[in-house]
Amino acid sequence: MDFRDTAAEAAFRKDVRDWLEANKPSGAVAGLGVTEGRVGMLRTWQRKLHEGGWAGLGWPKEYGGRGASLIEQVIFSQEYARAKAPSILNVIGIGMAGPTIIAHGTDEQKHRYLDKILSGEEIWCQGFSEPGAGSDLGALRTSAVVEGDSFIVNGQKVWTTLAHIADWCILLARTDPTAPKHKGISYLLVDMHSPGVEVRPLRQMTGEAEFNEMFFTDVRVPRDNILGDVNDGWRIAMTTLLHERGTLGFALATQAEIVLGEAIALAKKTLKAGRPAIEDPLVRQRLAQLHVEIQAMRLNNYRALTTVMRTGIPGPEGSLGKLLWSESNKRLGELMLEIQGPAGLLEGSGYAGDNGEWVYRHFRSRANSIEAGTSEILRNIIAERVLGLPKHK
Amino acid sequence: MDFGFTEEQELLRKSAREVLAERSTPAVARAVMESETGFDESLWKTIAELGWCGVAIPEAEGGLGLGWVEQAVLVEETGRAVLPAPYLSTVGLALPVVLLAEPGEMRSRLLQGIASGEMRVALALTEEDGEWFAPLKAAATKSVNGYTIEGRKVFVADAHVAHELLVVARLDDDFAVFAVPAADTAITPLPTLDRTRRLSEVRLDGVTVGSERLIASGKSLGWRPADRTALVIAAEQTGVAQRVLEMSVQYAKEREQFGKPIGSFQAISHKLADMLLLTESARSHVYYAAWAIDEGTPDASLAAASARVAGIEAGRFATAEAIQVHGGIGFTYEHDLHLFYRRAKWDELYYGDATVWRERVAELIAAT
Ligand SMILES: Cc1cc2nc3c(=O)[nH]c(=O)nc-3n(C[C@H](O)[C@H](O)[C@H](O)COP(=O)(O)OP(=O)(O)OC[C@H]3O[C@@H](n4cnc5c(N)ncnc54)[C@H](O)[C@@H]3O)c2cc1C
Numbered sequence: 028m029d030f031r032d033t034a035a036e037a038a039f040r041k042d043v044r045d046w047l048e049a050n051k052p053s054g055a056v057a058g059l060g061v062t063e064g065r066v067g068m069l070r071t072w073q074r075k076l077h078e079g080g081w082a083g084l085g086w087p088k089e090y091g092g093r094g095a096s097l098i099e100q101v102i103f104s105q106e107y108a109r110a111k112a113p114s115i116l117n118v119i120g121i122g123m124a125g126p127t128i129i130a131h132g133t134d135e136q137k138h139r140y141l142d143k144i145l146s147g148e149e150i151w152c153q154g155f156s157e158p159g160a161g162s163d164l165g166a167l168r169t170s171a172v173v174e175g176d177s178f179i180v181n182g183q184k185v186w187t188t189l190a191h192i193a194d195w196c197i198l199l200a201r202t203d204p205t206a207p208k209h210k211g212i213s214y215l216l217v218d219m220h221s222p223g224v225e226v227r228p229l230r231q232m233t234g235e236a237e238f239n240e241m242f243f244t245d246v247r248v249p250r251d252n253i254l255g256d257v258n259d260g261w262r263i264a265m266t267t268l269l270h271e272r273g274t275l276g277f278a279l280a281t282q283a284e285i286v287l288g289e290a291i292a293l294a295k296k297t298l299k300a301g302r303p304a305i306e307d308p309l310v311r312q313r314l315a316q317l318h319v320e321i322q323a324m325r326l327n328n329y330r331a332l333t334t335v336m337r338t339g340i341p342g343p344e345g346s347l348g349k350l351l352w353s354e355s356n357k358r359l360g361e362l363m364l365e366i367q368g369p370a371g372l373l374e375g376s377g378y379a380g381d382n383g384e385w386v387y388r389h390f391r392s393r394a395n396s397i398e399a400g401t402s403e404i405l406r407n408i409i410a411e412r413v414l415g416l417p418k419h420k
Numbered sequence: 421m422d423f424g425f426t427e428e429q430e431l432l433r434k435s436a437r438e439v440l441a442e443r444s445t446p447a448v449a450r451a452v453m454e455s456e457t458g459f460d461e462s463l464w465k466t467i468a469e470l471g472w473c474g475v476a477i478p479e480a481e482g483g484l485g486l487g488w489v490e491q492a493v494l495v496e497e498t499g500r501a502v503l504p505a506p507y508l509s510t511v512g513l514a515l516p517v518v519l520l521a522e523p524g525e526m527r528s529r530l531l532q533g534i535a536s537g538e539m540r541v542a543l544a545l546t547e548e549d550g551e552w553f554a555p556l557k558a559a560a561t562k563s564v565n566g567y568t569i570e571g572r573k574v575f576v577a578d579a580h581v582a583h584e585l586l587v588v589a590r591l592d593d594d595f596a597v598f599a600v601p602a603a604d605t606a607i608t609p610l611p612t613l614d615r616t617r618r619l620s621e622v623r624l625d626g627v628t629v630g631s632e633r634l635i636a637s638g639k640s641l642g643w644r645p646a647d648r649t650a651l652v653i654a655a656e657q658t659g660v661a662q663r664v665l666e667m668s669v670q671y672a673k674e675r676e677q678f679g680k681p682i683g684s685f686q687a688i689s690h691k692l693a694d695m696l697l698l699t700e701s702a703r704s705h706v707y708y709a710a711w712a713i714d715e716g717t718p719d720a721s722l723a724a725a726s727a728r729v730a731g732i733e734a735g736r737f738a739t740a741e742a743i744q745v746h747g748g749i750g751f752t753y754e755h756d757l758h759l760f761y762r763r764a765k766w767d768e769l770y771y772g773d774a775t776v777w778r779e780r781v782a783e784l785i786a787a788t
Pocket of ligand 1: 152153154155156158160161162163185186187188189238394397398399400401402403404407675677678682685686687688744745746747748749751
């Protein structure tokens with residue numbers, strides 16, 4: 028056991044830190060969403076990351092990546108969070124579509140898509156969820172029917188983050204309606220500019236429009252745009268969902284650590300019952316509890332990483348990590364407003380800490396236990412697959 | 421022992437629910453949210469005509485002469501309907517102070533104005549530090565014609581649509597409450613997360629008021645207005661919690677995943693059961709506290725503080741878990757849940773949070 032960086036790791040960490048310091052957009056704010064006004068800045072930022080060789084760090088060099096080791100990816104995501112660099116615009120392309128294409132795509136597909144994912148030239152979205160298929164993703168009904176050398180796609184998707192600016196979509200569609208639920212699904216790469224694709228923005232409770240509904244009416248998708256085999260889409264989708272977590276956990280834990288630091292700073296300058304909130308025993312207890320949880324996140328992540336590096340097989344810590352992060356981050360969001368008292372009710376005012384960004388973060392955190400697997404579903408997965416408990420019938 | 425409502429009280433609830441179902445729909449709340457003024461004149465007129473502002477005001481002052489139980493019934497209903505009107509700020513924050521002010525012409529004017537709905541009154545208590553029951557910077561000094569007040573009030577609820585402000589300021593070694601015409605102050609609305617109930621900054625740059633406008637002193641008021649305010653906010657939280665519970669139960673019955681209603685999964689049904697437990701507990705506390713205040717029982721303050729704590733728990737848990745039960749749809753702006761979530765957050769953080777009120781409970785139980 029050794030929790031210190033090796034000399035090589037420390038040197039890599041310094042490179043990352045120096046580069047980010049020199050290049051990140053001035054006034055960079057982490058944790059804010061992809062709002063209309065920020066898209067241009069985020070595009071430019073991603074291009075810069077790519078040019079610097081920092082996009083798709085873990086991807087093989089032949090596809091434009093850096094071929095970095097897992098530990099280097101972790102170091103990068105920690106430093107990235109620490110620098111409070113803005114979110115990566117093509118997060119679904121880099122984090123989900125790309126790795127799935129690398130794992131299951133043909134050479135042609137890899138050459139066609141991967142480089143443009145990294146540069147941010149083409150933005151991707153994830154068309155999995157449907158109105159009737161959220162937690163029960165296998166119930167999806169969007170259909171793809173072979174006609175000549177095309178699939179004809181019809182159906183509706185929902186909660187599709189970034190669809191309003193996306194060029195491509197990883198889409199799950201049913202190609203065999205007679206097969207058992209999970210056996211008749213295919214994994215398509217759909218050009219969002221195709222005739223018959225309609226995107227309607229949905230506003231989130233934060234007030235921002237970051238996700239969308241998508242309607243597909245007789246959309247023609249070339250047969251070549253399938254990933255893997257017809258009806259083998261479920262298996263491939265599992266690759267995508269695995270990557271949805273990836274090294275993200277490290278970034279999230281570091282981010283939570285930073286936000287906790289901000290909460291502590293705020294508690295020092297905010298008065299509660301006539302003295303700094305940081306002296307209030309209840310505030311102290313809650314900050315302390317959050318520290319313990321966030322450190323558990325970080326250490327669980329390290330342990331999972333070591334397991335993967337030694338055995339190549341991820342342990343159960345993935346679901347645990349997402350569950351812990353979602354629930355802690357919501358509590359952190361609540362505490363950030365509570366420390367401020369009535370100022371916690373203000374969005375963007377000098378009277379509110381951090382100029383009201385915390386109201387956004389607080390609201391946004393409410394989705395953490397819904398997106399990428401609800402907390403209830405994660406607990407089911409842990410109970411059934413890790414603990415071996417009987418399945419709910 | 422009888423912990424039930426009278427026929428009149430039931431009728432009041434029923435008629436309020438009917439009126440609100442028609443006049444205070446989520447669509448109306450959204451319109452108020454988006455509007456420049458954050459105020460719906462015709463909705464306010466409806467409330468005024470029904471006499472809702474005067475429920476707890478004596479008949480001699482133009483009110484209905486009922487009590488805090490009836491007031492709580494009404495506010496529970498307005499909470500259930502996320503009423504987008506400066507109602508709670510008037511009857512919950514300002515009225516308790518006015519009712520307990522020194523009898524006199526100014527008090528009568530204010531009570532009659534409130535009772536008729538012609539006068540909206542806002543309580544200007546907190547300052548920059550957002551502390552509720554803390555020393556104040558705003559100060560009044562005696563002048564030839566009355567008093568001159570200097571100071572800055574922040575987080576004043578619904579000040580932007582008020583006619584009169586109850587400004588709390590230091591005076592000698594105590595504090596005093598002055599009724600200040602809103603027009604004599606500089607009011608700047610602040611971007612508030614519940615835009616149906618906006619907070620403002622209020623500047624008083626040497627505002628002079630006549631001596632009749634000093635309506636109460638701190639020593640005479642004590643905690644009595646705070647008891648009533650705590651009760652009213654708790655009643656609203658109960659209504660908010662009740663409504664999102666109903667929405668969630670309904671949704672859990674209808675929404676199917678894995679071939680079953682999600683309400684059949686215990687992860688969901690147990691959440692709903694916990695919501696009910698907290699909501700019912702808050703409701704019991706609210707009506708006991710209302711009765712205790714009406715009767716002037718020795719434990720009225722403790723009952724009100726307890727109601728406030730129970731209300732915060734119910735409102736916070738129910739609105740947060742309602743979003744979780746709804747999944748993605750619950751996180752949208754289009755869905756009405758966030759209106760309730762915002763209102764519950766407002767109620768939670770305004771007028772002292774759970775920590776402040778638990779401390780108050782602790783003080784009171786330790787003193788017995
Ligand atoms: C901000 C945000 C961004 C998103 N982005 C995307 C995206 O880009 N692409 C995409 O495809 N999807 C996206 N989603 C969708 C997300 O994956 C779904 O919302 C999620 O899977 C839940 O599905 P649902 O909303 O239909 O809720 P439901 O599945 O209807 O769940 C409702 C409630 O029932 C519970 N429940 C359901 N089944 C069970 C069970 N078996 N046991 C116990 N409890 C259960 C859930 O936990 C939840 O509390 C996004 C969602 C959010 C909130």
